[in-house]
Amino acid sequence: MSRLAPRPQRREPQNWREHLYEIIFEADTRAGKLFDVVLLVAILLSVAVVMLESVRSIRSAHGGLLFAAEWFFTILFTVEYVVRLICVPRPLRYVFSFYGIVDLLAILPTYLTAIPYVAGRAGTQRLATIRALRLLRAFRIFKLAHMLSEAEALRQAIWAARAKIAVFLSVVLIAVVIVGSAMHLIEGGKVDADGRPVVTGFDSIPESMYWAIVTMTTVGYGDVSPSTPAGKALAAGMMMLGYCLIIVPTGIVTAELTHVGAKKLSTQVCPGCMAEGHDADAAFCKYCGTHL
Amino acid sequence: MSRLAPRPQRREPQNWREHLYEIIFEADTRAGKLFDVVLLVAILLSVAVVMLESVRSIRSAHGGLLFAAEWFFTILFTVEYVVRLICVPRPLRYVFSFYGIVDLLAILPTYLTAIPYVAGRAGTQRLATIRALRLLRAFRIFKLAHMLSEAEALRQAIWAARAKIAVFLSVVLIAVVIVGSAMHLIEGGKVDADGRPVVTGFDSIPESMYWAIVTMTTVGYGDVSPSTPAGKALAAGMMMLGYCLIIVPTGIVTAELTHVGAKKLSTQVCPGCMAEGHDADAAFCKYCGTHL
Amino acid sequence: MSRLAPRPQRREPQNWREHLYEIIFEADTRAGKLFDVVLLVAILLSVAVVMLESVRSIRSAHGGLLFAAEWFFTILFTVEYVVRLICVPRPLRYVFSFYGIVDLLAILPTYLTAIPYVAGRAGTQRLATIRALRLLRAFRIFKLAHMLSEAEALRQAIWAARAKIAVFLSVVLIAVVIVGSAMHLIEGGKVDADGRPVVTGFDSIPESMYWAIVTMTTVGYGDVSPSTPAGKALAAGMMMLGYCLIIVPTGIVTAELTHVGAKKLSTQVCPGCMAEGHDADAAFCKYCGTHL
Amino acid sequence: MSRLAPRPQRREPQNWREHLYEIIFEADTRAGKLFDVVLLVAILLSVAVVMLESVRSIRSAHGGLLFAAEWFFTILFTVEYVVRLICVPRPLRYVFSFYGIVDLLAILPTYLTAIPYVAGRAGTQRLATIRALRLLRAFRIFKLAHMLSEAEALRQAIWAARAKIAVFLSVVLIAVVIVGSAMHLIEGGKVDADGRPVVTGFDSIPESMYWAIVTMTTVGYGDVSPSTPAGKALAAGMMMLGYCLIIVPTGIVTAELTHVGAKKLSTQVCPGCMAEGHDADAAFCKYCGTHL
Numbered sequence A, B, C, D: 001m002s003r004l005a006p007r008p009q010r011r012e013p014q015n016w017r018e019h020l021y022e023i024i025f026e027a028d029t030r031a032g033k034l035f036d037v038v039l040l041v042a043i044l045l046s047v048a049v050v051m052l053e054s055v056r057s058i059r060s061a062h063g064g065l066l067f068a069a070e071w072f073f074t075i076l077f078t079v080e081y082v083v084r085l086i087c088v089p090r091p092l093r094y095v096f097s098f099y100g101i102v103d104l105l106a107i108l109p110t111y112l113t114a115i116p117y118v119a120g121r122a123g124t125q126r127l128a129t130i131r132a133l134r135l136l137r138a139f140r141i142f143k144l145a146h147m148l149s150e151a152e153a154l155r156q157a158i159w160a161a162r163a164k165i166a167v168f169l170s171v172v173l174i175a176v177v178i179v180g181s182a183m184h185l186i187e188g189g190k191v192d193a194d195g196r197p198v199v200t201g202f203d204s205i206p207e208s209m210y211w212a213i214v215t216m217t218t219v220g221y222g223d224v225s226p227s228t229p230a231g232k233a234l235a236a237g238m239m240m241l242g243y244c245l246i247i248v249p250t251g252i253v254t255a256e257l258t259h260v261g262a263k264k265l266s267t268q269v270c271p272g273c274m275a276e277g278h279d280a281d282a283a284f285c286k287y288c289g290t291h292l
Helices: A016-025 A030-054 A056-087 A090-094 A098-113 A116-122 A124-143 A147-160 A161-185 A205-216 A229-245 A249-263 B017-027 B030-054 B056-087 B091-093 B098-113 B116-122 B124-145 B145-161 B162-187 B205-216 B229-245 B245-264 C016-027 C032-054 C058-087 C093-094 C098-113 C116-122 C124-143 C147-158 C160-188 C205-216 C229-245 C249-264 D014-027 D030-053 D056-087 D091-095 D099-112 D115-123 D122-145 D146-158 D162-187 D207-216 D229-245 D249-261
Strands: none
Touching: A016 A030, A016 A056, A030 A056, A030 B091, A030 B162, A030 B205, A056 A090, A056 A098, A056 C032, A090 A098, A090 B229, A098 A124, A098 D122, A116 B162, A116 B229, A116 D056, A147 A161, A147 B162, A147 C098, A161 A229, A161 B091, A161 B229, A161 D030, A161 D122, A161 D146, A205 A229, A205 B229, A205 D030, A205 D146, A229 B116, A229 D162, A229 D207, A249 C160, B017 B030, B017 B056, B017 B229, B030 B056, B030 B124, B030 C160, B030 C205, B056 B091, B056 B098, B056 C098, B056 C116, B091 B124, B098 B124, B124 C160, B145 B245, B145 C160, B162 B229, B205 B229, B205 C229, B205 D091, B245 C249, C016 C058, C032 C058, C032 D162, C032 D207, C093 C098, C098 C116, C098 C147, C098 D030, C098 D249, C116 C124, C124 D162, C147 C160, C147 D249, C160 C205, C160 C229, C160 D207, C160 D229, C205 C229, C205 D229, C229 D091, C229 D146, C249 D249, D014 D056, D030 D122, D056 D091, D056 D099, D099 D115, D099 D122, D115 D122, D146 D162, D146 D249, D162 D207, D207 D229
């Protein structure tokens, strides 16, 4: 809850580094908001370039343009990275933070492709694709708007339900292993007339587990599907189980969200014991009895 | 909420234009209701004609009949459009409103197919299909019945949850791009024995993203599916993520709807005991028996 | 609500017809419960016979046994039908009730297959399959146990949400028609090198609508799937829409169920105005103010 | 609820058997927790061995290593099983309990594969796969952490909704049988030009029911899908039904979970104003300030 607590009165930035910090890392001022919007557009465009470059026909037709755009964005992000390093109070902490690593991964691959030795060993295509991780930088947009508190509420609801979700996932995974093994017994190990093994997609437990996950999550590609009556019966049973199981996590998060939403807490702080989190309809502190 | 507030006492229509307006645009009077029902039936029949016309065998067998029906409905809707223009107080505002544009799109294509030059350039089939947009006019039926307040309640719940839904969709789309890129790395870029590229459905990031959306929404066509062990493992992980992610929006709207539904209490305060939270249909306080 | 109201003191059955009625139509006495259990087992077994008979290999191997079992159950159900007719106070009303028609459909097809003329025209296989409707009789089991009130609560929740569900289905169907038409435009009407039409599964609007329903409900067979980039983009958009739309009905019924569950109503009847449905915590009738 | 009630003051273990019991069967002491963690790791590793052994290529490459690991885990689990038998107060009751049987099934297959006669009749591969049931032992991990109360809450919510779920599953299964039979009528029984039956996947009612379950649970493999217009229309109708039906169980469990979650109020009544419904952590009445 402390994240949502009213911030202490912010002091004015004193020098150019603090000014820069405010613009780049915060979104309270007009310059800060503008910077975030420009950055977001640059990120989305640079990811679009990565995507287009992966399409063979576009790459061969507009290769030069995409190459130029790629270097433009890389240099832009490099300048931004350096400025972030300069204006942040503790640069090393930023470098090893989540966003610090993502910011570095956004620019590194392009430089590496320019080194023939690295590009040869790692594969230009491989390095190029890693740049798609750039999009992770877009998570910063939540900072921009009223979406921060919504994202926070969602995060809290999921966090509050984490133990229930862990229990649920354990049950699902155990069911996947058991049913996957059973299907391997029933459908796997077929041989054709010449005694050679037939590929059924249930030829090992891991492959059967892949099928079990595809089925239980109701994705159902159909690249692997049972062919024997016993296998079909077990598959049908598993689908019904998956159909019933899917409702459990839904209920969990809904109940947590309803709880979070229903707890109409007042923002009052008890003058007697400084306790927070009173119900909106409370007239007295529920911890010490002081009149609110 | 202002939309649901009781309307002020409606004054009687004064002349034929106001009478027509009442019949065509409102659904309070018997004539107005009848008009809406007849219009709805005409819309549904005309959309059925569009559908049947798109089936090759029916078109060749009953082409003349469908052609006649099409022109009958087009002329009917044209008359209706003109009448709407005449009786509405501000015609220009109607023309550029959502329903005004839909009403125009419902009649324009048929006239355009009669102009050889346009039909030749745009394609008769293309113009014919656009007429299916006619069905959008059917949204007016919500006006007819008690469905309006229900539709309004749903719209409000979704609107109230719009920021949460935006956060959710951002997370989903970022996951789609990241996983799509990873699958492109793992499954794409295969070559056969002769060194020619093999079509796997993961040959570019956009194609991989199409697969990622198909998988994450649990649709799972199976037209594209991973074939390598690493790809299958990543796909299985993504399915579990999608299985867990799908619960979040469900919870969001449910919590909002529960909130909207719970609000159906009257705002009256008991003059006897000052208790609140009476049912909207209560005439007496349920705690002390005082008349409300 | 009247169904759940406490029944008036039941008077003892006076003669054999009332005794029979009590056994066959009710489930309060021991004989009545036993009858229902025996009937349920007979229904399930007879449906199993219908199923087994439809499997070619079993039919050719055990045809005689299945034929005998079929006639055994048909005669059993015929006797039951006649007894029901005898002991029910108003036979005609029973004959034309839902269960009366289902009871008749459960025995008629077997007799019809014995008439060569009918069997020849309608098809023995066709008549045999209709017998599966017998299973509808199993709905009577809800009468057996505490499941009646649960089934009633579910029915009420769905009934209470019927207008919201109608709005939801209208929106889904309109989306299906619009997107189906758009896909017909984008993917349909292909011709091969010789100018002959290629079957794509989008060759008419109804076929495209079938695809749209398969996609929107996240079933995703994959027997029809888009092949052009524009079609894939539209399909991806529709999946995201379906992914978001599916949450709405879930929320609707959940909110109604939560409401039904939370409305802890007392079974008290107001001595002043005979009104029912008071809150469990009400001390005074909320309609007339009488002390409860 | 009695399971969650505070346990009576535990007495200190008196001898080595009670000490062993505490370590092996409970997770309150440090030694007990360590034992559980080590056991969990051993279970997961042994299941991984079973999985890897089922992959042909890994089996042929590292067969000896896997064989050794398998016997290592089997002997480890055998020792554990014997120690459990020794230290448990009533050994016979443990042997026939759920975990007792699972513990035995975890070690038996490996010994059986060593007996040539049994291995020859039952199949080594078959016996090897049964060992995957070992994973069921992992359910004991819920004992380890705060997950026990969460798992218990989930179990209670599902248990409370069991009658509603039974009603729901009955409706689904009856719909599956009816629609499956109808599809068998519509799509089945096709013959080709030579009069020989064509395999459509709807050739018997059980096969059609398999399709109906695959469709209704929105899995949608596509290995069986309708080909006639009537079949597609019925399939589309069933999908819409499944799309609407899936929301019902979701709502059921959510409503139950919300109920369970909402119950977290204390049962205390304020001595000052007799108000109820205080939070479990409240020390003072929130309406009048009296000490509770």
